[in-house]
Amino acid sequence: MTIRAWLLPLALLLAAQAGAEPARPPECIVPAKPGGGMDLTCKLARKGLEPVAKLAQVNPALRISYLPGGIGAVAWNSVLSQRRAEPDTLVVFSGGSLLNLAQGKYGKVSASDVRWVAALGTDYGMIAVREDSPYKTLRDLLEAIKRNPSGISIGAGGTVGSQDWLKVSILAKQAGGDAKSLRFVAFEGGGESFTALLAGYVQAVSGDASEAALHAASGKIRVLAVMADKRLPGPLSHVPTAREQGFDLTWPIIRGVYMGPNVPDKDYRKWVAAFEKMMAQPAFEQLRAAHGLYPFSMTGDALTAYVNHTVDDYGKRAKELGLVR
Incomplete structure (x- = not known):
């Protein structure tokens, strides 16, 4: 083989690599402005995934972005309309998100319209x-x-x-x-x-x-x-x-992440497994406390059932208070 014949395929390979877009890091969307509990949840996920990322086969370098509006409604509708199948996009939710969902503040949608990945703690x-x-x-x-x-x-x-x-x-x-x-x-x-x-x-x-x-x-x-x-x-x-x-009121607020409804099952299960490994780490308890959260761990199907029950319960309470018809 001549040198020219050998260099031609090499040049084509380098050109193809140069034109290829680098893989984007996974994204964690905060549906609020920086500085609040939603922001802390993304930062907890990013830090907590670092020691288990290789084993769980996920990229721990979560890119945090902010999409405030409607107390979570803008982020929710963005995922449903534009990012339904993105395999590495996580969105933070809280107990307040579930309450708004129950009251119809996200539009004519339901808890089954997204895939619930993990609850990382409670506030x-x-x-x-x-x-x-x-x-x-x-x-x-x-x-x-x-x-x-x-x-x-x-x-x-x-x-x-x-x-x-x-x-x-x-x-x-x-x-x-x-x-x-x-x-x-x-x-x-x-x-x-x-x-x-x-x-x-x-x-x-x-x-x-x-x-x-x-x-x-x-x-x-x-x-x-x-x-x-x-x-x-x-x-x-x-x-x-x-x-x-003297006031009889408790108010727990779970915090976690969800994904778009059309995310392939293998990608969804990959992230569920990653968070399970993360929360099983002995050091995670201290990390969660440092981010202002208290023990509450739930993933996948169990979390989905919990969310459905909670949204249904919030809906009943909202009707009793005259907030929804």
């Missing part, structure tokens, strides 16, 4: 004020709201019917107030709510414990109550529960 509701606020306890705040409901602005993720709205509404009702008179300011996630609180645009925030834990270390906020069965470990360990203060 809990909380109520916070600025450190210099005159309200020292949850009862202090609720009594002030009862006296002058329009005089206290409450930052919340979402509008009427969102989980942040429901938490305060239920507490206000238990305190003898009128939930319909509450003054809410809607934001796209916890990051915006806390920014508004620190700037003095709102006087209180209804949000999640993981988000509050990020700000608590600065000493600029005071968490008045967590909505868990017992006090939480970590930076909020000193914060009493709502029940300790």
